[in-house]
Amino acid sequence: MSPAAGDALMIFRDSTPMGFLKVYLFKYYRQNMQQLRRSDINESIALAQKVIEHFGVHLPFFAYWTPEQWTKAGSEFDEIRACMLGWDVTDFGSRDFKNIGRILFTLRNGKPNNKAYPKEYAEKLLIDPEHQRAPAHFHRSKREDIICRRGGNILVQLTKADPSGNPSGDKFTVQKDGRTIRLSPGDIVRLRPGESVNIPPRTIHQFWGEEGTGVKMEGVGFTLSSEISSVCDDWEDNVFMDKNVVRFPAVDEDEASRFHLCHEYPAAS
Ligand SMILES: [Fe+2]
Numbered sequence: 001m002s003p004a005a006g007d008a009l010m011i012f013r014d015s016t017p018m019g020f021l022k023v024y025l026f027k028y029y030r031q032n033m034q035q036l037r038r039s040d041i042n043e044s045i046a047l048a049q050k051v052i053e054h055f056g057v058h059l060p061f062f063a064y065w066t067p068e069q070w071t072k073a074g075s076e077f078d079e080i081r082a083c084m085l086g087w088d089v090t091d092f093g094s095r096d097f098k099n100i101g102r103i104l105f106t107l108r109n110g111k112p113n114n115k116a117y118p119k120e121y122a123e124k125l126l127i128d129p130e131h132q133r134a135p136a137h138f139h140r141s142k143r144e145d146i147i148c149r150r151g152g153n154i155l156v157q158l159t160k161a162d163p164s165g166n167p168s169g170d171k172f173t174v175q176k177d178g179r180t181i182r183l184s185p186g187d188i189v190r191l192r193p194g195e196s197v198n199i200p201p202r203t204i205h206q207f208w209g210e211e212g213t214g215v216k217m218e219g220v221g222f223t224l225s226s227e228i229s230s231v232c233d234d235w236e237d238n239v240f241m242d243k244n245v246v247r248f249p250a251v252d253e254d255e256a257s258r259f260h261l262c263h264e265y266p267a268a269s
Contacts, residue, residue, distance in 0.1 A: 033095035037252040041089045044103045045259050048087075048127040051222045052105075054215065055150040057125070062086055063105060067257050075268035083109040083117050084234065084262040088124075092135050093246030102134045103127045106262055110231040122232040128154065128209035130221040136206040136241045138165075144199050144229035148191035151223035152213025156197055159185040159204040165239055167204055174198055191225075204241065 052059060062080055065073075080086060085106045094100035104126045110119030130152070138161045148154040162168040173180050175198040176189060183189070189197050190210065199205050207225075214221025234247055248263055257264070 034097075035095055035252045036089075036091040036097055036101075036249055037254045038257060039255045040091075040097055041251065041261065042255065042258045044089050044127075045087050047218065048103050048105070051127050051215075051217055051224065052125065054217065055224045057149075057224065059105060059125075060107070065259070067260055070260055070265055072269055073265075078268060079117060081265045081267070082114070083111050083119070085109060086262040086265075087259055088234075088262045090247065091249060092240075093244060093249040094135070097132075099131055099133070100135060101132050103129075103132075104227075106232070112231055112233050120231055122227075122229045124227040124229075124232070126225045126227060128214070128223040128225055130209045130211045130214050130223075133206055133208035135245050136204055137238050137245075138204045139201050139237050140239060141201050142229050142232055142237050143201055144227050145196050146191065146199060146205075146207055147196040147226045147228065148193050149224045149226055150193050151209070151215045152221055153193075153210040154191040154207055154223060154225050155210050156189045156191060156199075156205060156207040158183055158187060158189065158197075158199065161202045161204050161239075167241075172203075174200070174203070 049059075049063070062077075062085065083106075085108065088102065088104045088106060091097040091101040104124050107123045107125060108119060109117075109122040111117035128151070136157075146154065146156055158172075158174065160168040160170055160172045162170075167185060169185055171182060171184050173182050174189070175181075176191075177195055177197075181189070191197060209221060209223035209225075212221065214223045216222075238247060248261075260266075
C-alpha cells in the first residue's frame with residue numbers, strides 16, 4: 001500500500017473531531033485536484049506506444065485504431081468490445097494520475113458467464129512509469145501472475161485479506177517463479193526482468209516500477225510488465241481498500257479522443 005493510500009485509510013478510520021476535520025480537508029483537497037483529462041489519456045497512450053516499441057514488443061492492430069476507424073467496424077470485432085480489450089488508462093478517481101493510476105493494454109480476455117467469449121484467461125501489458133501505482137486492492141476470484149518483462153524492477157507489496165476483506169495479520173506463502181516464499185503482511189517482493197510472482201485471490205496487492213531502475217524516456221524511468229491471469233472482470237471482481245476508488249472514472253474532455261479506451265467502443269456499425 002502506498003504511503004498516500006495508507007494515510008487516507010487512517011484518516012477515514014479516525015472518528016475524533018480532528019479526524020472529521022481531516023476527512024473534510026482530504027475531500028476538499030481531492031475535489032480540487034485535477035480530474036483525469038482526455039489530453040492526459042492521449043499523451044499516455046502515445047508515450048506507451050513509444051515505450052512498447054522501444055522495448056521491441058509488438059501490439060495487435062487495435063492498439064492503433066482511431067475513433068474514426070471504430071465507427072466503421074462491424075460485429076466481427078465484438079470480442080474486442082465485449083471483453084474490453086485494448087487501452088485502459090485510469091486515475092482510479094484519485095485526481096493524481098502521476099502517482100495513482102495505470103496505463104495498460106489488454107491483449108486477451110474472456111467474459112464470465114457468456115458462452116460467446118469462453119476464454120478462461122487474460123493477458124495485459126502494463127506500462128509502469130516510476131512513481132505511478134494502482135490503489136491497493138484484491139480480487140474476489142481472479143488469480144494473476146505479475147511478470148517483470150523489461151526495463152527496471154517491479155516491486156510488489158502483498159498482504160492477505162481476512163474473511164471481512166480487511167488486511168490480515170497472518171503470514172502467508174506465494175509462488176515466485178515456482179519457488180514458495182513465506183511473507184509477512186506488507187512485505188515487498190522485488191521482481192527483476194524475467195521474474196514473476198503469483199497473486200492468489202483475496203491477496204491485497206499493489207505494484208510499481210522501482211524508482212531509479214527503469215529506462216529513462218522523456219525524463220521518466222519506464223518498466224514494462226505483464227499480467228497473465230484467470231478471466232478478468234474489472235467491473236465486479238476488484239475490491240479496493242480505499243472505498244472512494246472508481247475503476248473507470250469520468251474524464252474531462254479537454255480535447256478529442258485519439259484512441260478509444262477499452263470501455264468506450266461504439267456498437268458495431
Ligand atoms: Fe490486481
